[in-house]
Amino acid sequence: MSGDGLKTFPEWVVCEHCDSVYQRVALANGQVARCERCLALLYRASSLDTERWLALTIAAAIMFMIANLCPVVRISLQGLHNEATLWQSAAALAHGPAAPIAVPAALSIIVVPFLQIALLGWILVFARRKRRAPGFATAMRMLVVLRPWSMVEVCMLGLLVAIIKLSSFMEVAPGPGIWAMAVLMILITIIANRDIHWLWEMVEVEPPQPESQA
Amino acid sequence: MSLPPRAHQLHVLACHACGMVLEDALDSTGHGRCPRCTAVLHRRRPNSIARAWALLIAGLLFYIPANVLPVMFTSRLGSGSDNTILQGVIEFWHGGSYGVALVIFIASVVVPCSKFVILGLLLITVQRRSAWARRERARLYRLVELVGYWSMLDVLVVAIVAALVKFQSLSDIEPRSGILFFGMVVILTMLSAMQFDPRLIWDSEDT
Ligand SMILES: [Zn+2]
Ligand SMILES: [Zn+2]
Numbered sequence: 001m002s003g004d005g006l007k008t009f010p011e012w013v014v015c016e017h018c019d020s021v022y023q024r025v026a027l028a029n030g031q032v033a034r035c036e037r038c039l040a041l042l043y044r045a046s047s048l049d050t051e052r053w054l055a056l057t058i059a060a061a062i063m064f065m066i067a068n069l070c071p072v073v074r075i076s077l078q079g080l081h082n083e084a085t086l087w088q089s090a091a092a093l094a095h096g097p098a099a100p101i102a103v104p105a106a107l108s109i110i111v112v113p114f115l116q117i118a119l120l121g122w123i124l125v126f127a128r129r130k131r132r133a134p135g136f137a138t139a140m141r142m143l144v145v146l147r148p149w150s151m152v153e154v155c156m157l158g159l160l161v162a163i164i165k166l167s168s169f170m171e172v173a174p175g176p177g178i179w180a181m182a183v184l185m186i187l188i189t190i191i192a193n194r195d196i197h198w199l200w201e202m203v204e205v206e207p208p209q210p211e212s213q214a
Numbered sequence: 215m216s217l218p219p220r221a222h223q224l225h226v227l228a229c230h231a232c233g234m235v236l237e238d239a240l241d242s243t244g245h246g247r248c249p250r251c252t253a254v255l256h257r258r259r260p261n262s263i264a265r266a267w268a269l270l271i272a273g274l275l276f277y278i279p280a281n282v283l284p285v286m287f288t289s290r291l292g293s294g295s296d297n298t299i300l301q302g303v304i305e306f307w308h309g310g311s312y313g314v315a316l317v318i319f320i321a322s323v324v325v326p327c328s329k330f331v332i333l334g335l336l337l338i339t340v341q342r343r344s345a346w347a348r349r350e351r352a353r354l355y356r357l358v359e360l361v362g363y364w365s366m367l368d369v370l371v372v373a374i375v376a377a378l379v380k381f382q383s384l385s386d387i388e389p390r391s392g393i394l395f396f397g398m399v400v401i402l403t404m405l406s407a408m409q410f411d412p413r414l415i416w417d418s419e420d421t
Binding site: 006007008009010012013014016017018019020021022036037038039040072073075077078080082083084088089090091092093095096097098099100101102104105108109137140141144148149151154155157158159161162164165166168169170197200 | 217218219220221222223224226227228230231232233234235236237239249250251252253285290306309311314317318348349352353355356359363364366367369370371372373374375376377378379380381384385388389390391392393394397398401404408412413415416
């Protein structure tokens with residue numbers, strides 16, 4: 001199928017954690033396949049079809065917008081008020097001696113979740129028509145690399161800790177952004193923390209990138 | 215019960231990026247790119263042990279200033295004070311927020327310290343090609359992967375409170391350099407765990 005002449009074994013699966021080779025078997029809903037050697041998760045049954053997956057990704061995109069545009073926390077102290085958005089929080093680190101850490105902070109709570117949602121949306125819009133999106137391979141590889149750096153749930157816990165910390169000496173109220181953040185946390189777990197390998201097989205019916213034959 | 219064969223025994227390898235299982239022709243062809251996703255193929259992560267050690271030791275060194283230096287400066291009605299991570303934990307504890315004190319203590323002390331110990335242990339046992347408790351070591355590695363990023367909590371808490379509390383002379387919170395070192399510890403240990411190749415644990419089976 002590819003010009004390399006390398007033999008491929010699409011019906012096999014190799015455990016990422018110990019290199020054990022298995023024959024792929026179809027799973028019933030909710031079942032998971034575990035490695036016999038190291039007990040790591042091999043793959044799970046996909047209970048989500050492309051249509052619903054895309055719908056949840058669009059919902060996540062909307063929640064992401066609300067979480068980023070609206071303030072997440074509001075405080076008041078002796079008649080003075082202040083509020084902060086996610087972006088302002090990351091930017092607050094940029095002032096002072098710890099400035100470089102603002103970059104990974106902004107990446108982990110804003111940029112990486114945004115890319116995950118955008119790339120998945122892009123892939124799924126085409127996949128639901130059984131087509132391979134332009135840049136499909138790059139997007140799929142990026143999703144694998146991005147996953148460990150997405151920290152929406154850590155940010156959510158950080159918001160709760162910050163609220164408790166400040167509430168001892170001032171009035172603190174959750175902003176609308178925090179509710180969107182909570183929903184986003186659940187949605188991003190559903191859409192991005194799943195086995196995406198099967199998308200490769202599903203959209204492989206189409207000949208891969210005809211323009212590369214030039 | 216016999217265990218399933220391993221990839222090299224069947225002369226195949228799996229693409230780390232897309233999971234495709236391919237004939238292992240790395241020796242004869244020299245070039246190794248996945249025909250499906252074009253990722254560079256390798257049997258084990260290249261230079262895994264040396265890189266993982268380097269990142270882990272760098273993380274360990276940064277952990278010292280991360281705890282000694284203040285992470286945050288708080289001023290209230292003219293009087294200001296610098297706070298380290300542990301002082302923050304103690305403050306929560308004395309304020310009666312035991313749950314929050316515990317959460318921060320776990321994220322900033324327990325998780326990073328167990329990462330140092332577990333990754334160090336995994337690297338040493340793999341270098342000695344140890345056959346000891348392979349399954350448990352494999353599980354420890356997955357645990358490190360699963361909980362490692364929660365340590366970023368401290369950095370995000372400082373970011374949020376520093377963004378909020380901006381009342382000039384009345385009250386002000388500013389980030390301090392300790393949080394930079396702490397953030398670097400989280401990133402370096404995450405990178406170290408990613409560089410470590412858990413398949414090495416099982417490679418001593420063949421000898
Ligand atoms: Zn395994
Ligand atoms: Zn591949």
